[in-house]
Amino acid sequence: RLKMMNLLHHQVTMLKSLFRHRLPQVNGRIYLHPLSQPVTVYRDEWGIPHIYAANRGDLLIAQGFVHAQDRLWQMELNRRAAKGELCALLGPLPLHTDRLARTLGFGRLAAASWKYLPEEARDDLRAYTAGVNAFLENRFPLPVEFSLVHHRPQLWDALDCLAYGRLHMWALTTGAFAELVHAELVRQLGPEKAADLSLRYPAENPDTLPGGGEVNQWWVDGLAGVWTNPFLGKGVQDGAGRGSNGWVIGPARSASGQAILCNDMHLPVGTPSLWHFQHLHSTDGFHAAGFTLPGLPHVMAGRNGHIAWGATLSFVDCEDMFLEQLHPAGDGRYRFRDGWRQGEVLEEEIVIRGRPSHTERVVVTHHGPLIHHLLRSAQPVALNSVALRPDAAMDGFRLLNTAGNWNEFVTAVAHIQAPSLNLIYADADGNIGYYVSGRVPLRQQGDGALPVPGWTGEYEWTGEIPFAEMPHALNPAQGYIVTANHRIVGDDYPYELGKMWCNGYRARRIEQLIAAQPRIAPADCRCWQMDVFSLPGTALVEALADVKPVGADGRLALNLLRQWDGYLTPNSIGGTIYAVFSYEITRLLLAPHFDAPFLEELLGKGINPFLHPTNEFSGNWTAVLRQVLADESHWLWEKQGRTAVIEEALTRAAAFCRQKLGRNPAKWQWGRLHRVTFAHAFGLVPGLRRLFSLGPYPVGGDENTVAQSGFLPDQPYDNNAVSVSSRFILDWGDPNNAQAILAPGQSGHPASSHYGDLIEPWLTGRYFKVVWEVEGVTGTLWNRKIASSIPPPSSWATGCKSILWKL
Numbered sequence: 001r002l003k004m005m006n007l008l009h010h011q012v013t014m015l016k017s018l019f020r021h022r023l024p025q026v027n028g029r030i031y032l033h034p035l036s037q038p039v040t041v042y043r044d045e046w047g048i049p050h051i052y053a054a055n056r057g058d059l060l061i062a063q064g065f066v067h068a069q070d071r072l073w074q075m076e077l078n079r080r081a082a083k084g085e086l087c088a089l090l091g092p093l094p095l096h097t098d099r100l101a102r103t104l105g106f107g108r109l110a111a112a113s114w115k116y117l118p119e120e121a122r123d124d125l126r127a128y129t130a131g132v133n134a135f136l137e138n139r140f141p142l143p144v145e146f147s148l149v150h151h152r153p154q155l156w157d158a159l160d161c162l163a164y165g166r167l168h169m170w171a172l173t174t175g176a177f178a179e180l181v182h183a184e185l186v187r188q189l190g191p192e193k194a195a196d197l198s199l200r201y202p203a204e205n206p207d208t209l210p211g212g213g214e215v216n217q218w219w220v221d222g223l224a225g226v227w228t229n230p231f232l233g234k235g236v237q238d239g240a241g242r243g244s245n246g247w248v249i250g251p252a253r254s255a256s257g258q259a260i261l262c263n264d265m266h267l268p269v270g271t272p273s274l275w276h277f278q279h280l281h282s283t284d285g286f287h288a289a290g291f292t293l294p295g296l297p298h299v300m301a302g303r304n305g306h307i308a309w310g311a312t313l314s315f316v317d318c319e320d321m322f323l324e325q326l327h328p329a330g331d332g333r334y335r336f337r338d339g340w341r342q343g344e345v346l347e348e349e350i351v352i353r354g355r356p357s358h359t360e361r362v363v364v365t366h367h368g369p370l371i372h373h374l375l376r377s378a379q380p381v382a383l384n385s386v387a388l389r390p391d392a393a394m395d396g397f398r399l400l401n402t403a404g405n406w407n408e409f410v411t412a413v414a415h416i417q418a419p420s421l422n423l424i425y426a427d428a429d430g431n432i433g434y435y436v437s438g439r440v441p442l443r444q445q446g447d448g449a450l451p452v453p454g455w456t457g458e459y460e461w462t463g464e465i466p467f468a469e470m471p472h473a474l475n476p477a478q479g480y481i482v483t484a485n486h487r488i489v490g491d492d493y494p495y496e497l498g499k500m501w502c503n504g505y506r507a508r509r510i511e512q513l514i515a516a517q518p519r520i521a522p523a524d525c526r527c528w529q530m531d532v533f534s535l536p537g538t539a540l541v542e543a544l545a546d547v548k549p550v551g552a553d554g555r556l557a558l559n560l561l562r563q564w565d566g567y568l569t570p571n572s573i574g575g576t577i578y579a580v581f582s583y584e585i586t587r588l589l590l591a592p593h594f595d596a597p598f599l600e601e602l603l604g605k606g607i608n609p610f611l612h613p614t615n616e617f618s619g620n621w622t623a624v625l626r627q628v629l630a631d632e633s634h635w636l637w638e639k640q641g642r643t644a645v646i647e648e649a650l651t652r653a654a655a656f657c658r659q660k661l662g663r664n665p666a667k668w669q670w671g672r673l674h675r676v677t678f679a680h681a682f683g684l685v686p687g688l689r690r691l692f693s694l695g696p697y698p699v700g701g702d703e704n705t706v707a708q709s710g711f712l713p714d715q716p717y718d719n720n721a722v723s724v725s726s727r728f729i730l731d732w733g734d735p736n737n738a739q740a741i742l743a744p745g746q747s748g749h750p751a752s753s754h755y756g757d758l759i760e761p762w763l764t765g766r767y768f769k770v771v772w773e774v775e776g777v778t779g780t781l782w783n784r785k786i787a788s789s790i791p792p793p794s795s796w797a798t799g800c801k802s803i804l805w806k807l
Contacts, residue, residue: 019751022141024069026800034061034130039804046768047746047754050279057127059282060297062804064131071294071748073143074272076153078295082163083107088351097610102348102360103369110162112390121395125158128297132156164295165394172419173387175319178500178616179451181601201487202623205504208488209471243485244312246424248432250479255521256733259426262525263310266708267725271678271694272748275726288401289770291726298401306404307427308730312483314436316420317498319385322367322454326380332363335455367454386439387418413437414467422483428732434481435472440465447496465495482510500616503623505535505704525729530765531706536622537578538566543629547646553654554647570671570698580656583716585649589636603713619703671698676719678744694744694756739767
């Protein structure tokens, strides 16, 4: 045993030494053949690159090169995930992920979408991939992960970028999988009882646009033609994505008298971060800073010199499941109306490292690809999704980077045909706005709540909601706009957007905070982004006001709940009881009616841990449980009675905490149970976890707090589902002091000082400054402190400067 420990220690030491020798060069001169002129890259003490180029092409070449320097392993995994090629690198473990990617056809969609892109967008992609390939062709040391799997990556192609972008579009497009859960509810319970547990939106929670669309003085010249209708010129018979917060504050409510934009995007977190923060500047007019995606050019959310923009997921229903009847011959034909239609049959070979290849037979109908073989479904079903149609959606994000006003922002949004996002806007002239992106189908019949028979022809998509009539607002009278994945408009909106909104508790809490503050400053927004007050938690405690447990453990748990202040801080004890009690009563009420796999789907578990970890039912049970607790005659109480079930859940909560956290209730703190780990792909390999993964760290909140930190229903209670992946605040009254944060760090290299240096600021609600002015970066950057909520070191000697020079 001692020999094995010594051997392991020796191997770890050697790996650490190998890590250090793989760090990228960030000082001095680097020669890259694609450049036309030199490019300067400054990196500040957080590893954030400030890239200065003479022209846009060189700027994007440098962006691709810097992404490859910091995140090449992540980029390799992402493009393989999108193209269904993970098994060729990692063996059979990710086979389901590869099968899903091949079936949905992100690689095929990338090739088909290329022809829709304007030449300017193609040039940007070519420049970006040239930068990535300049890193690979120069034979710089590769990240250590490549050595561990004995692999050298192939050169990048522009279609790799598009395939990765298509994966993101699909992951952020919602609608289909809730239909399957709803259908199974109806099958098991009947329509009446299923309606009690299905998607609902609490009446007390707000709408994004309470008065409907509100637009003051705007128009877009030439908008017709920007929004291409995918149903025109190609009839439907021919065939042809998690959560976030955002708010904008108008000048009348702002302490500075100018517009403020705040955005925190919620996604699963790991190491490295999904995001890479960059500051991009070219002499010929491109200037933007914000969150970028390694593998894609441009800034996805952030600012330029005139506007700031952010995004949250809209949860608009842009997908449908079509039940199909297949021909007995098994040749890809499927019934449509009175005849048989031939589907497109593809044989996708999935190479598996160390194993024989797997052939995935893909059948694509005019409704979309058949996916039942990847689900728990015996009935053939096709997925119809706007994200699985070729288009130029990526061009919209390119246009956002250079938009200079509301009209140009709207034009950019019009190009984003998928996914459907709530895009928020604030500009230097004091305007605030909001627009929902994406194509939303019009259905010949039905509302998209349940799978429909595809063979009848009665439920076809016949068009889309006109872009000009999508929900939007400019300078609303209330002086602010809040979007937190909640319901967008009321029942008077003339089109069907679906019913899959998040439950609205985060939105209601944000609106409470805004209403309580007459004049709002960035300091207020920083506090709000860290807010962990639980509105459903306090409502649950109120619902138990009449409960009087008999047993000692039940009384203890209820007393701790009643002493709770409603804040789910890491030190909260009552918050722990709330979370564990909610989990226990959920199982007591639902387990007698459903098998374990479906129960987890009903509570929000997705179909794939990598590509689709949650579904649209995530968070719905919170609203349902409140209704059930208030109704003593609800059918879920029938077997044991309300009082007995509640006391049993309280007793179980106390017993669990004692077993897991110790006998002393003073130690039952939420942060001891609820932790976040920044997991690496190699974190599951014995002996490598502590070299690659970071954490666990105590964290507050849950899926219903503004600072969101949810857990998967079958893996309580760590923060292993959605978390806050980024934060951004810009006040146009002081635009040079915008602030942002991400975690765990900028670098994907474990030996880098920037691998996990942003975790502590992220946990404690601090930010780095978004340096904007040229004089703040060049020359003086390294010799003076920059105002930031993160105390900088005594000097900026840790900053680096490299010159990318034409070979």
